[in-house]
Amino acid sequence: MNEIRVTCKTADSLPYGDITPFQGKLKKRTDEMLGKLCRSIIKHGWSFPEFIWKSENMNYCLDGHGRLAAVPMLEKMGYSIPPLPVVFVEAKDESEAKELLLKLNSQFGIIDVEGFREFINGLEMEWGDLALPSGELFEFPDILPDEGKHRSLAERFIIPPLSVFRVASGYWQDRKKAWLSLGIKSERGRNDGMLKNMAALEKKIRGSNLPSESIFDPVLCEIMYRWFCPAGGQILDPFAGGSVRGIIAGSLNYDYTGIDLRQEQVLANYEQIEIVKDKKPVWICGDSRNMDTSLPSGFEADFIFSCPPYANLEVYSKQPEDLSNMDYPEFRAAYGDIIKKACARLKEDSFACFVVGEARSKIGTYYGLVPDTVKAFEEAGVHFYNEMILVTQIAAKALTVAEGFVKSRKIGKIHQNILVFVKGDPIKAAAKCKIDRQELIDAISGEEKAEAEEVTA
Numbered sequence: 001m002n003e004i005r006v007t008c009k010t011a012d013s014l015p016y017g018d019i020t021p022f023q024g025k026l027k028k029r030t031d032e033m034l035g036k037l038c039r040s041i042i043k044h045g046w047s048f049p050e051f052i053w054k055s056e057n058m059n060y061c062l063d064g065h066g067r068l069a070a071v072p073m074l075e076k077m078g079y080s081i082p083p084l085p086v087v088f089v090e091a092k093d094e095s096e097a098k099e100l101l102l103k104l105n106s107q108f109g110i111i112d113v114e115g116f117r118e119f120i121n122g123l124e125m126e127w128g129d130l131a132l133p134s135g136e137l138f139e140f141p142d143i144l145p146d147e148g149k150h151r152s153l154a155e156r157f158i159i160p161p162l163s164v165f166r167v168a169s170g171y172w173q174d175r176k177k178a179w180l181s182l183g184i185k186s187e188r189g190r191n192d193g194m195l196k197n198m199a200a201l202e203k204k205i206r207g208s209n210l211p212s213e214s215i216f217d218p219v220l221c222e223i224m225y226r227w228f229c230p231a232g233g234q235i236l237d238p239f240a241g242g243s244v245r246g247i248i249a250g251s252l253n254y255d256y257t258g259i260d261l262r263q264e265q266v267l268a269n270y271e272q273i274e275i276v277k278d279k280k281p282v283w284i285c286g287d288s289r290n291m292d293t294s295l296p297s298g299f300e301a302d303f304i305f306s307c308p309p310y311a312n313l314e315v316y317s318k319q320p321e322d323l324s325n326m327d328y329p330e331f332r333a334a335y336g337d338i339i340k341k342a343c344a345r346l347k348e349d350s351f352a353c354f355v356v357g358e359a360r361s362k363i364g365t366y367y368g369l370v371p372d373t374v375k376a377f378e379e380a381g382v383h384f385y386n387e388m389i390l391v392t393q394i395a396a397k398a399l400t401v402a403e404g405f406v407k408s409r410k411i412g413k414i415h416q417n418i419l420v421f422v423k424g425d426p427i428k429a430a431a432k433c434k435i436d437r438q439e440l441i442d443a444i445s446g447e448e449k450a451e452a453e454e455v456t457a
């Protein structure tokens, strides 16, 4: 059994069982918060003493309740707890002890952006693990002086617009809960177009009898639509696959047209169309190389959003027109053709986004799908503009990576590449995509969130 290290020096120590909690229900902690606290204790040791008020042979905790609450979880994880470093604090009676406890929890001062910037300069740390004294998880502050209405970048843009997206992070998970709260609104008859709830959607999709495919992340979908598509705009998806991108689009009041080769997939998607109340997505069955004729004449997209086959990583059907069935040179040619035709339908001054990941050939080398996607868009006159890395599946991959790495030095891939392109002028394209902040704030308002959490629990 590993013992938790004590990484501070005090004159006194106490077994944790001898310390009595003193703050009642003052603070609430979720399992997620306790898990983060455990990881922090494992990483840094017990690095601050418990503050103790001794009264009539009882040792009351004035500070360090969170860490005490994390003890059972640490023990479950296989750690033993040494006597804890303590500092005895004087108080004449219970009232003064309570007052001291509250003062320990008060913030005499405000963390402003300048001071914060200077303090964190050069620090490399996982921000998602940091909690403010109020118990809230830390979020990047929004520092635009004229935009003081929202507290954080996440509140303003859903997630901070930085080049790494972490699916496991607090803000991503919070957003999933926010989707649930939109669902609750819809049950009350408000925001009718919104999703019933994400859990139901996922279950429905997983429950379908189609071959098990990777399911597209709904949060990623929402973020890309809100950032890069004008409100109510037309989305074109030339490799539609499952229903998620269509359903999220319709639920957020965008028009969506997806094309997919497989009839069974298109039929399964239409089975789920009732989830969307107003703007029903449209799925067309066909080879996207024929979109010249399959799309209505005059069809123009405000945003292209798709997730193509990653070469032959997942084979979707035996149809010769299925790109996942082709050898790579043939794939590359058909892929370039589809991208060119889709880009021809994209309005001037608009964005496009493909979510892709590398795949390996039989001899283990990468095909180069990521650079080939960039080349195909550039050949179509649509320019490479942003790349974001979506970090996924760390735990599952970590369990299986060793064998391949030892044998052939293959690194476990835990990311996908989100490639964003622009046709025309990026400033004009951005001006068309105004993010409705009030809608975002409403969508994640406290009350709704709390209700959503109750439903998920």
Ligand SMILES: C[S@@+](CC[C@H](N)C(=O)[O-])C[C@H]1O[C@@H](n2cnc3c(N)ncnc32)[C@H](O)[C@@H]1O
Pocket: 213, 214, 215, 216, 238, 239, 240, 241, 242, 243, 259, 260, 261, 262, 265, 286, 287, 288, 289, 307, 308, 309, 310, 316, 321, 322, 323, 324
């Ligand atoms: C990456 S998958 C999409 C599935 C993925 N899990 C998703 O939901 O994003 C790519 C899709 O491209 C479709 N596809 C392959 N060749 C095609 C072609 N020539 N025209 C249209 N769709 C095609 C496949 O049927 C498959 O559903």
